[in-house]
Amino acid sequence: MLHVGINGFGTIGKRVADAVRVQPDMTVAGVAKRSPNFEATIAVDRGYDLFAAGQDGDEPFHAAGITTAGTVGDMVEASDVVVDTTPGGVGETNADLYADRDTPAIFQGGESADVAEVSFNARANYDTAVGADTARVVSCNTTGLSRLFAPLQESYGIEKARVTLVRRGGDPGQTGRGPINDTLPDPVEIPSHHGPDVKTVFPDLAIDTMGMKVPTTQMHTHSVNVTLESEPTAAEVRDLLGAESRLFLIPETLGIDGAGKLKEYTRDAGRPRGDVWENCIWAESVTVEGRDLYLFQAIHQEADVVPENIDAVRALSERTASAEQSIQRTDEAMGVGQGLVQHESEPARAEGTADD
Amino acid sequence: MLHVGINGFGTIGKRVADAVRVQPDMTVAGVAKRSPNFEATIAVDRGYDLFAAGQDGDEPFHAAGITTAGTVGDMVEASDVVVDTTPGGVGETNADLYADRDTPAIFQGGESADVAEVSFNARANYDTAVGADTARVVSCNTTGLSRLFAPLQESYGIEKARVTLVRRGGDPGQTGRGPINDTLPDPVEIPSHHGPDVKTVFPDLAIDTMGMKVPTTQMHTHSVNVTLESEPTAAEVRDLLGAESRLFLIPETLGIDGAGKLKEYTRDAGRPRGDVWENCIWAESVTVEGRDLYLFQAIHQEADVVPENIDAVRALSERTASAEQSIQRTDEAMGVGQGLVQHESEPARAEGTADD
Numbered sequence: 011m012l013h014v015g016i017n018g019f020g021t022i023g024k025r026v027a028d029a030v031r032v033q034p035d036m037t038v039a040g041v042a043k044r045s046p047n048f049e050a051t052i053a054v055d056r057g058y059d060l061f062a063a064g065q066d067g068d069e070p071f072h073a074a075g076i077t078t079a080g081t082v083g084d085m086v087e088a089s090d091v092v093v094d095t096t097p098g099g100v101g102e103t104n105a106d107l108y109a110d111r112d113t114p115a116i117f118q119g120g121e122s123a124d125v126a127e128v129s130f131n132a133r134a135n136y137d138t139a140v141g142a143d144t145a146r147v148v149s150c151n152t153t154g155l156s157r158l159f160a161p162l163q164e165s166y167g168i169e170k171a172r173v174t175l176v177r178r179g180g181d182p183g184q185t186g187r188g189p190i191n192d193t194l195p196d197p198v199e200i201p202s203h204h205g206p207d208v209k210t211v212f213p214d215l216a217i218d219t220m221g222m223k224v225p226t227t228q229m230h231t232h233s234v235n236v237t238l239e240s241e242p243t244a245a246e247v248r249d250l251l252g253a254e255s256r257l258f259l260i261p262e263t264l265g266i267d268g269a270g271k272l273k274e275y276t277r278d279a280g281r282p283r284g285d286v287w288e289n290c291i292w293a294e295s296v297t298v299e300g301r302d303l304y305l306f307q308a309i310h311q312e313a314d315v316v317p318e319n320i321d322a323v324r325a326l327s328e329r330t331a332s333a334e335q336s337i338q339r340t341d342e343a344m345g346v347g348q349g350l351v352q353h354e355s356e357p358a359r360a361e362g363t364a365d366d
Numbered sequence: 367m368l369h370v371g372i373n374g375f376g377t378i379g380k381r382v383a384d385a386v387r388v389q390p391d392m393t394v395a396g397v398a399k400r401s402p403n404f405e406a407t408i409a410v411d412r413g414y415d416l417f418a419a420g421q422d423g424d425e426p427f428h429a430a431g432i433t434t435a436g437t438v439g440d441m442v443e444a445s446d447v448v449v450d451t452t453p454g455g456v457g458e459t460n461a462d463l464y465a466d467r468d469t470p471a472i473f474q475g476g477e478s479a480d481v482a483e484v485s486f487n488a489r490a491n492y493d494t495a496v497g498a499d500t501a502r503v504v505s506c507n508t509t510g511l512s513r514l515f516a517p518l519q520e521s522y523g524i525e526k527a528r529v530t531l532v533r534r535g536g537d538p539g540q541t542g543r544g545p546i547n548d549t550l551p552d553p554v555e556i557p558s559h560h561g562p563d564v565k566t567v568f569p570d571l572a573i574d575t576m577g578m579k580v581p582t583t584q585m586h587t588h589s590v591n592v593t594l595e596s597e598p599t600a601a602e603v604r605d606l607l608g609a610e611s612r613l614f615l616i617p618e619t620l621g622i623d624g625a626g627k628l629k630e631y632t633r634d635a636g637r638p639r640g641d642v643w644e645n646c647i648w649a650e651s652v653t654v655e656g657r658d659l660y661l662f663q664a665i666h667q668e669a670d671v672v673p674e675n676i677d678a679v680r681a682l683s684e685r686t687a688s689a690e691q692s693i694q695r696t697d698e699a700m701g702v703g704q705g706l707v708q709h710e711s712e713p714a715r716a717e718g719t720a721d722d
Contacts (some may be wrong), residue, residue: 143482172658174530174589176549176578193532193587195662200653218655220589220662222532224549224580231549233530233576235591252398268550300573302528306551306576362566 012327013039014169015065015089015113017082017104019049019164021149021181022118023314027058028282030093031351033320034331034342038059039089042082046074061325084117086111091323094118105144114326116319119207129210131156132321133256134339136333139325151175151246152207152229154289154309157346158234162303163249169301171217174233175204183225189225196223229269229286230309236301244298251291255337255347256290256317259296259316259331264351266292269308279349286310287317287346317346368683369395371445371469373419373438373460375405377537378474379451381672383414384638386449388699391675391685395445398438402430417441419452428549442467447679450474453468457481470498470682472675475563485566487512488677489695491611492689495681503674507531507586508563510645510665513612518659521606523595525657526572530589531560537668538583545581552579585625585642586665593658600654606649611693612673613702615645615652620707625664635705641721642666643673643702670719673702 014030016023019041021129029250030036041053044064050071053060059079062068068078075333079085086092086107098120105125119127121235126144128135134156139145148156155173162168180187197203202221209215212266242250253260260266266275277284287310295306322338330336341347370480372379372559377396386392397409400420406427409416415435418424424434435441442448442463449469450457454476461481464471473481482500484491490512495501501530504512511529518524518694533552536543553559565571598606608615633640643666651662676696677689686692697703 040427101520125503171539172528172591174532174576176530176532176547176580189624191582191584192626193534193582193585195587195589195648195651196623196625196663198618198648198650200651200669201655201662218591218658218660220660222587222589224532224582226547226549226581228547230548231551231578232688233551233589235528235574235580262554267552267554268545268548269547270545292551292554293552295551295556299557302574302575304556304576306554306578308549 011092012036012323012329013088014323015039015092016095017042017085017092018095018097019043019053020097021312022096022315023093024049024052025283025285026093026095027056027318028325029316029344030040033340034343035339036323046071046076050074050076051103059085062113073232083107083111086113089113091116091326093319108162110188111207115144116322117144117146119147119152119315120170121146123207123210130318130325131320132318132337133157134160134211134335136321136325136336137151139322141328142326144324145322146209147315147322148207148312150209150311151204151232153315153318154230154232155208156202156211156306157254157289158251158307159208159215159236161250162236162238162243163212166242168215169239170239171215172235173204173239174220174222175202175223176222176231176233178226178228178230178311179223180227183329189223191225194223196221197244204293209351212289224270226347228273230311231269232307232309234305234307236303239301241301244296247298248293248296251296255341256288258290258347259293260290261351262294272308273310275350281345281349285313285316287313287344288350289314317341317344319321320344331359367416368392368679368685369444369446369508370679371395371398371441371448372451373398373441373448374451374453375399376453377411377668378671379449380405380408381639381669382449382451382675383557385672385700386679387674391695392676392679394439396435398441402427402432406430406432410566410572415441423471437700439463439467443517445469445592446683447472449679456676457578471500471638472678472682473502475503475508475671479566479667480540481598486674486678486681487567487669488576488659488674488689488693489513490516490567492677492692495678497684498682501676501682503671504563504567506667506670507533507560507588507663508567509671509674510586510588510663511560511564511578512567512722513610513645514663515571515592516642517606517610518546518592518594519568522572522598525593525595527571528591529560529573530576531558532578532580532587532589534582534584534667536583545579547581548577571585582625584629586667587625588663590661590663595657597657598654601604602651603654604649607652611697612644614620614646614703614706615649616646618650629666631706634655637701637705641669641672642668643700644706645670673697673700
């Protein structure tokens with residue numbers, strides 16, 4: 011049984027802890043937090059050992075009537091692997107905390123790539139992280155693109171990818187973020203940082219990315235163009251992608267037009283927090299013009315990296331024979347790729363509106 | 367002096383009327399409307415002769431205490447050219463109204479292309495409309511793309527264009543439209559109707575477009591990729607585009623990050639209704655990778671087609687020697703390309719954020 015500590019219990023950390031808890035080969039060694047906010051009460055309610063990570067130690071927790079099990083250093087000592095889910099840029103300041111205790115550590119995509127030996131995506135480059143001391147699970151958007159590019163690269167070859175990432179302004183709880191009633195080129199410079207980040211996973215890929223921010227909180231939406239090296243039919247591409255456990259091809263028959271209905275669907279299906287761990291690709295959008303493939307996909311920024319963190323834990327600890335075995339085990343335990351209808355038939359074409 | 371009637375006094379019609387009024391060679395023959403809403407009071411206040419266009423004739427206007435000058439048929443009789451600005455799909459039902467009176471007519475981009483002899487953009491194909499009986503001014507988005515593609519095609523050649531159009535959900539007054547807190551692939555099918563619509567102006571252009579809708583009301587935002595047939599530098603492209611009167615290259619120094627600040631800028635500058643008639647291209651976004659050009663542009667859906675309608679009036683009436691002469695006259699009278707700082711210097715590169 012692998013003892014996994016989680017440093018940070020916010021958007022990603024609480025989801026990683028819950029995902030560790032349901033794995034047959036892992037247990038939660040503890041979770042570390044700085045402040046006794048609502049998420050601390052959730053940690054207590056879940057029965058996780060709570061460790062104090064802030065400068066004031068356990069004082070703020072005691073003041074709030076919350077019992078801690080020690081400091082974050084104690085948690086690291088008790089862990090076989092630590093998953094650092096602290097805010098972007100904070101993770102690297104924790105690197106010595108893990109290294110000094112010889113504890114393998116996983117960082118998140120908000121850190122720069124040089125925080126770890128390898129930038130990780132389970133489907134694309136699991137083997138590069140096997141036995142490493144540190145790995146960085148790439149960001150939600152890079153994870154979403156890596157899962158898509160891996161099978162396309164293997165089956166058809168990729169000449170060049172061009173992606174526009176229409177990003178949510180903030181998560182539902184990030185009330186201080188914007189924009190309101192505006193679409194921002196963000197960053198204005200091209201390429202956005204996403205293209206170079208994808209190249210930390212696919213070093214030889216030709217890719218240009220453009221980023222925007224819009225007043226939504228639910229999911230990112232990508233408009234994807236991939237110029238392939240061969241010329242499959244759209245149906246062949248749908249079959250290829252539909253066979254991937256972490257890609258959900260939304261059938262036209264479901265009547266799902268955006269992130270709102272997607273997340274209502276996963277709430278209806280009983281997913282914890284309504285999480286969408288899979289890339290959600292609109293099946294009817296999958297189009298091939300010559301060697302140019304186009305599609306739309308939505309990425310749940312709070313959730314898609316969670317199964318990747320679980321696989322990264324296994325890779326670092328060398329406990330699993332292969333990427334396929336880890337992915338299958340993670341997916342079965344969490345329910346990834348389950349409970350949602352998969353692509354069933356060729357969709358009919360509907361007429362678009364033409365007023366703008 | 368050309369007598370121009372405007373059928374429809376909504377978002378586009380009221381702007382076209384005001385633009386006709388300031389032209390040295392045109393006068394407003396009248397405006398026609400169905401209902402006595404707030405815009406009818408504006409028409410009266412402006413001193414435009416108001417003609418009743420609805421099934422109940424002038425009855426609703428009399429009930430509201432507004433005097434009319436007759437019916438829409440009377441207005442058409444009194445006009446040398448009519449600009450039809452009724453809602454998308456309504457225009458074609460008015461075609462006989464104009465044809466029966468031998469009055470040249472201009473339709474808007476919400477109509478299907480076969481409503482008129484030619485789909486029109488002043489910069490791209492003015493001459494095709496000279497002396498025609500009917501023309502269709504293409505939609506706001508198609509206008510924005512045509513203005514951009516014309517100089518690129520002439521100077522560098524276009525191998526293929528790929529555009530993602532992140533569209534505003536509705537205009538500020540369209541309170542019944544959405545989405546709220548969602549990004550919709552719209553249409554989900556690829557290509558969206560915009561690509562084929564651009565081909566009504568550039569029949570031989572290779573173009574694929576993808577459409578989305580987001581919860582904003584101010585402007586559309588395009589992420590544009592054009593694979594050119596030659597390989598200019600980004601600076602050369604900026605110089606080329608900056609020389610076009612209907613393209614505004616936003617200098618980085620202005621600190622304009624989106625549509626909100628853009629429209630605040632034009633309100634500050636004293637533009638009527640804060641209108642942005644020009645494509646607004648972020649100068650720092652203009653990037654060339656090999657033969658791939660990338661840029662972001664914002665399009666004010668309520669305003670960019672207005673100067674094009676004025677030019678279309680001149681083309682149909684054969685009163686002007688050339689496209690250049692009409693465009694210059696329109697721009698001078700309205701103030702298009704004036705009062706806004708043009709691109710001045712090579713922008714510095716800023717760092718993007720990397721948290722998603």
